[in-house]
Amino acid sequence: MIKINQVNNRVRQIxxxxxxxxxxxxxxxxxxxxxxxxxxxxxxxxxxEEALSKxxxxxxxxxxxxxxxxxxxxxxxxxxxxxxxxYKYLDLAHVSDYxxxxxxxxxxxxxxxxxxxxxxxTIKAAILYLKNGGKATVGGSTIxxxxxxxxxxxxxxxxxxxxxxxxLALNLAKRYTKTQILEFYVNxxxxxxxxxxxxxxxxxxxxxxxxxxxxAEAATLCGISNNPSLFNPMTNPEKAxxxxxxxLDAMLDQHKITQAQYDDAKHTQLKLTIQKPIAxxxxxxxxxxxxxxxxxxxxxxxxxxxxxxxxEEERKAYEANYxxxxxxxxxxxxSGGYTIHxxxxxxxxxxxxxALDNGLSDFTDIDPSNNKYCMQGAAVSIDNKTGYVAAIVGxxxxxxxxxxxxxxxxxxxxxxxxxxxYTPAFExxxxxMSQITDQYIPNGPRNExxxxxxxxxxxxxxxxxxxxxxxxxxxxxxxxxxxxYLEEMKYAxxxxxxxxxxxxxxxxxxxxxxxxxxGGYYTLANGGNYVQPSCVxxxxxxxxxxxxxxxxxxxxxxxxxxxxxxxxILKGVISTDYGTGHNLKIDGQIVAGKTGTxxxxxxxxxxxxxxxxxxxxxxxxDIPKEVGNLFxxxxxxxxxQNYMEKVHEGLPELDFSQPAGIAFENIDWHGNPxxxxxxxxxxxxxxxxxxxxxxxxxxxxxxxxxxxxxxxLPNDIISPExxxxxxxDNETKAERDVxxxxxxxxxxxxxxxxxxxxxxxxxAQNKAAKVSDxxxxxxxxxxxTTAQKTLGISGxx
Numbered sequence: 001m002i003k004i005n006q007v008n009n010r011v012r013q014i015x016x017x018x019x020x021x022x023x024x025x026x027x028x029x030x031x032x033x034x035x036x037x038x039x040x041x042x043x044x045x046x047x048x049e050e051a052l053s054k055x056x057x058x059x060x061x062x063x064x065x066x067x068x069x070x071x072x073x074x075x076x077x078x079x080x081x082x083x084x085x086x087y088k089y090l091d092l093a094h095v096s097d098y099x100x101x102x103x104x105x106x107x108x109x110x111x112x113x114x115x116x117x118x119x120x121x122t123i124k125a126a127i128l129y130l131k132n133g134g135k136a137t138v139g140g141s142t143i144x145x146x147x148x149x150x151x152x153x154x155x156x157x158x159x160x161x162x163x164x165x166x167x168l169a170l171n172l173a174k175r176y177t178k179t180q181i182l183e184f185y186v187n188x189x190x191x192x193x194x195x196x197x198x199x200x201x202x203x204x205x206x207x208x209x210x211x212x213x214x215x216a217e218a219a220t221l222c223g224i225s226n227n228p229s230l231f232n233p234m235t236n237p238e239k240a241x242x243x244x245x246x247x248l249d250a251m252l253d254q255h256k257i258t259q260a261q262y263d264d265a266k267h268t269q270l271k272l273t274i275q276k277p278i279a280x281x282x283x284x285x286x287x288x289x290x291x292x293x294x295x296x297x298x299x300x301x302x303x304x305x306x307x308x309x310x311x312e313e314e315r316k317a318y319e320a321n322y323x324x325x326x327x328x329x330x331x332x333x334x335s336g337g338y339t340i341h342x343x344x345x346x347x348x349x350x351x352x353x354x355a356l357d358n359g360l361s362d363f364t365d366i367d368p369s370n371n372k373y374c375m376q377g378a379a380v381s382i383d384n385k386t387g388y389v390a391a392i393v394g395x396x397x398x399x400x401x402x403x404x405x406x407x408x409x410x411x412x413x414x415x416x417x418x419x420x421x422y423t424p425a426f427e428x429x430x431x432x433m434s435q436i437t438d439q440y441i442p443n444g445p446r447n448e449x450x451x452x453x454x455x456x457x458x459x460x461x462x463x464x465x466x467x468x469x470x471x472x473x474x475x476x477x478x479x480x481x482x483x484x485y486l487e488e489m490k491y492a493x494x495x496x497x498x499x500x501x502x503x504x505x506x507x508x509x510x511x512x513x514x515x516x517x518x519g520g521y522y523t524l525a526n527g528g529n530y531v532q533p534s535c536v537x538x539x540x541x542x543x544x545x546x547x548x549x550x551x552x553x554x555x556x557x558x559x560x561x562x563x564x565x566x567x568x569i570l571k572g573v574i575s576t577d578y579g580t581g582h583n584l585k586i587d588g589q590i591v592a593g594k595t596g597t598x599x600x601x602x603x604x605x606x607x608x609x610x611x612x613x614x615x616x617x618x619x620x621x622d623i624p625k626e627v628g629n630l631f632x633x634x635x636x637x638x639x640x641q642n643y644m645e646k647v648h649e650g651l652p653e654l655d656f657s658q659p660a661g662i663a664f665e666n667i668d669w670h671g672n673p674x675x676x677x678x679x680x681x682x683x684x685x686x687x688x689x690x691x692x693x694x695x696x697x698x699x700x701x702x703x704x705x706x707x708x709x710x711x712x713l714p715n716d717i718i719s720p721e722x723x724x725x726x727x728x729d730n731e732t733k734a735e736r737d738v739x740x741x742x743x744x745x746x747x748x749x750x751x752x753x754x755x756x757x758x759x760x761x762x763x764a765q766n767k768a769a770k771v772s773d774x775x776x777x778x779x780x781x782x783x784x785t786t787a788q789k790t791l792g793i794s795g796x797x
Contacts, residue, residue: 047163066337080280092183098218105250116173192228343388359639378404409511415596426562433682474504528558560659561685595632606636738767
């Protein structure tokens, strides 16, 4: 009995000691943990904050890496693949089971049962970290943790990063299934040689899809990703084989493969069949598609494009910001992950490239500094039905990465007249038969061969491309008025200095691009409605998420009536026997167009369109240089004709639709609308005629109110009565004025100041043009011609 009591007492003493020891150890541990927590509190708080931020940013594309940027044509066939990246995300069902089993065996044997982290390994890693004075010696990371690290974090070996990794792994384990996490893992492992993801590695090292990997091949890849540099099978085949066998050992130990499978794989000699990716070289289609994508994404993200500037300093500041922003977006698009759907038609691209190459084949000189043809060209073709660019050629041949179609800004010559001068004038009440006196203008532009025709219509002036008429029209409507229309159509090369009448014939500080001209002429073909030229219909990211869709929203720049009047005139440039483009007819089609030639034939343009297509062609040297026989109707025109004939094959003849707002009215000899049946008619905008009728009503009301004076009546539209009563007085006054002007001219001599001679000559021409009697006018012009010869004045009129 006594012995039993002694034993019980001893047991109780031992228990008390144990309890005391445990309490002491608990207190000590609590103190240690508390100290550790206090020591790392800021680190822990920072890790929590970062983990929460990363968790909130996770979406459907988080675990899908960006592969190559792919560009597709209008039939969704691949045009180009940018870069050497071969990444492709795969569902786990399309990956060999050997890969999944190998990774679980060698990286995380408890993967299927753990909750995102392995507590035992984590505690072990923490103790070793503390024991080694804050130096990490083992990772202790599960597959889930590796997913968090590889996708959401950096590879830094810090306490903060490790804590964030653990917190994220716990969250991922709750949000996703094991199958999903393993799928994320195999698609984000890095295998060296630029290979991310199991599919990329399988195709690079073994020239096969990941679904067809053998056990030996799968084990090799599972081993590589542990240390891609050390276990690279190309540079370290022995170490790669050793690592493969470690994976096989783990798979056998965990009963994931049989002994027979193990023996067969282990004795398989490592055999690589390297398949290096080949990038598509950039061409005119790809460079333009990238440019359209970059600009579209910039605009979608809020970048404000600007086309008008008050000062050159303002322009330079904008351009600096634009270039920096453009560079960042261009880099993003080229870095991969985007699928760019385009309207580009490879067949039409081939036709346009062939037309340009053949059209300039006479020019064979090569620039030795860059091995490119000295004489160059560019062309753009828009499908009028869709408004998208169907083909774009930036130079001769297809090996030149410089795309002149949208990168090169050149002087447009007379090709700018319809867009800058005449159609804006129609918006202000002018019409095709409006009369302008073609005449010599001191210090102004001159016509080809210094020939002048006197009073002519805008229609005729356009058909034979008279410079002085365009100059006078823009001067009357004001240069800033015409330039505002180009700004609306997003012409990017405009400068404050271009607010000058000389712009009327293409005299710009910088110039225009073929793409811009195509957009301008498409606007005429499209009834005055502008849609910015583009070849991009939509853009996807990571294969499934549409990040941009082109809604093709346009805006009315010109009225349908003004656009149609201009189109009707431009038809005559080609259809008449005297038009500058008379040799560019397209059999079986109705077409309109305009030539453009700059001073000394440094640039040649032809801008033309049918109801089906709008096509613009430019030719010239990269560094402007005089080119023999270069006119808008020569090389550019024939390239345009060659292409347009081919793309219209099989298409029925189709005229341009006349808008409901067009009306035909009688006109007098000045080209103004009149109530009299003169036998001549012209087209007008009904809106303008309605406005004129209102003015006419104001005239009647003014006269009926008892006012006899008509000096304050409007001069643009007058009533038939006023027109009749004033006609004789106006004619008499015009004859007196011209007599006085010619007398002044005839009184001069060759010794008179040249400025005085030019002024008198111009004044006499103007006054003679106002005489309506043809016989008298002819007599006056004959006297002026005689004086011109006597005074040695060059040119004709």
